[in-house]
Amino acid sequence: MISEKEDQIIHMIYDAVLNQQWKRVLSHIATDMNADFGLISFLDQLKPSASFTFCYNSSKSIAKAMDSMEVKLLNKQAHGDLMQFHGIGNATLIDWLPYSSYAEDSPEKRLYDLTIKPSGIRFGNVITLEYEPYCCGFAGIYRKTNCPPFTKQDCSKLENFGLHLRRALQIYRQLTLIKKQAQDCYALLNHLNIAVIVVNSQYQLIYSNHIAQEILQSSHILGLDTNNRLKTSKRQQNELNQMIRSVFKGPSIQHIGGTMMLYKQPDEPLLQLSITPFIQNHTLNYLNSLSDQAVIFITKAKQLYQLSTDYLIKTYNLSLREIQVCELFINGFNLDEICEQLKITKNTLHTYFRNIYIKTSLNSQAELLYLLIKTSIHFEHIPSKIQNE
Template sequence: MMITSQAPIGIDSFSGLIGTLYQGLEDDIPWKQFLRQLQDTMGAKFATFILRPPSHELDGLILSTGRPTQDAMASYNKHFYALDPFVGVPSGHVVTLDEFIPEHERESSEFFRLYLAPLDVYHIVGTDIITPDGATCSLRISRGQDGAPFAADDKALLKMFIPHIERAVKIHMQLNRIETERKLYAGAVDQLAVGTIILDEKGKVLQTNQVAQELLADKDGLKLVNGTLQVGSSRDTLTFRQMIKHATEALHHHRPGVVEALRIQRASGASDLGIVVRSIPSADWNEGKQQPAVVLFVSDPDRKSRAPQEVVKALFDFTPAESHLAMLLANGLTLDEASEELSISRNTARAHLRSIFSKTGVTRQTMLVRLILRSVATLG
């Protein structure tokens, strides 16, 4: 978009606002700073962005500058949005409230008297934007009764931002979907009791999941020293670093991903940790420091399965007693140990186990353990 000398804003100011708009994608609540700057630039009382309009099922996702009270925002969500006459603006068009509804009709409306007037909102200019994937968002800029009505240059300024706002919303939606998927898969790995540690090509730790954090906190076979991972003995650490080197070299030479494994003894005498090292293929146009290069998967045989008993019960049609017994067996207890844990006789435990075998179609305890641990129950 060309900005001429007659444009309502200079190139530096426009570039600064656009930079703030896209920078807002990295914030927990996007675009707060952009709205504040836009409010100041337009000499407004409020700048309000509605990413999701309110509905009977959901409150709106609304961000506003100035000082609208929480009660005012809540009442707009619950009641006044249905009365708001300034909705349904054609996508990409910029209009003022005066153009949208005559002044005499506005001042006699319940929406103006009970909602806008107490907030000293008298002049409004706005636009609605419908993205290609169907998201509808609204931007409203408002001034008080003492402020000047919005004019043609205000509308021209707002229109300059429409393609960028649409693009920013689209990117925001894509990033949200990616982050949701990432959390979903990370949660699934946590439930499987597998630790994951992501390293850069220098071997520095970039990210860990909950299981890995707990293992690192134990400092038993795994520990962090100045951001660098050390495993087992000094010899184990040397072997591990060599594995990291192989993985990163494969990336640099565009060879197939390297997968290597290592067993680590623990000083406490607990069961050995199993570690698998895999290289992480990078995107073609990805560059810069601290890029993910290697992922470690860490298994601890002593960690108990976290499969919820209610999920196990529903999956296999177990009774509560049967699901308790099945989970104890899946976590490595013998039948005698499980019966003692449940305070039941061995004969009762054997009766439960026969019923469990009948419902699952397995004939041995080892097969039952494998069935439960490989089922979706561990993702519950």
């Protein structure tokens, strides 16, 4: 039998789906359970814009730290095993004091130094609301050092609130995603029939469309590390890092971005990555506001890009031979391989590229790569309504 106060809090939880008064919900839960601090946190590594944090009774600096991607990832690293062990909907009691003696570079110690120590809290009563490989959410209430620890009875009460929090937050997340999609500068990328990832200048994933998310969740050769950066096999990680890094160095280096194959075995390519910066003059309208970001297009190794021949002829007056050169280039063939495929000399190939640059008003391989990816047949399935908005 729940008390009248608990019943009121449950009603507040569902009201917060629309009025977004999650801090008020946390304040009532914390007060009802004699806690000093309350927190709801949700992390989505594949779609960071869908992550959120709500804090009660914390300073602005602590609230900002709690909402950072760094702290969310540290929380997942430090408590992921605990979340999986106890399962969704079950409360866990935590004593933060031992975290102060962990190794300096451990996620527990870094989390302690960034949030626990400055806030003066020690005891936590935390419930897992969701947990998947790249996604987790939890709610917690906390007490300071001079307070008694939480009890099993406190766990039962939080689990009752947690049941309703989980249901309400699922609805809230769906509504939030719908609203964000209407304003999202990446909305167009959701309609492409090709996997797309966007990373920032720290090489962290900040966007992935649904096709890329499926690849990251199922692939054994491409995923995310604990800092939300792309990771692959040890023998190819350095090449991937260098190619992404080249995007942010800009004109100071000879080659910006490019294509690379990811291999399961040396003779068994599985995925092809095409890496390029967002280019202001040639990018899609929805992406004009983006800067300091790199886009990575992913295809299966045997799935070659096919260019829209009619479009390239009508728009840029490219010859069929020039389009052949472009199609080999976009599929990762180097200069020698293109010459071999087309039975031409390097001088002839350089002439083709010079003419292509003139006709398209481009100046670099990175610009050409981005233009060609946009004009591949994968990009011809975007609903006209989206294109014209």
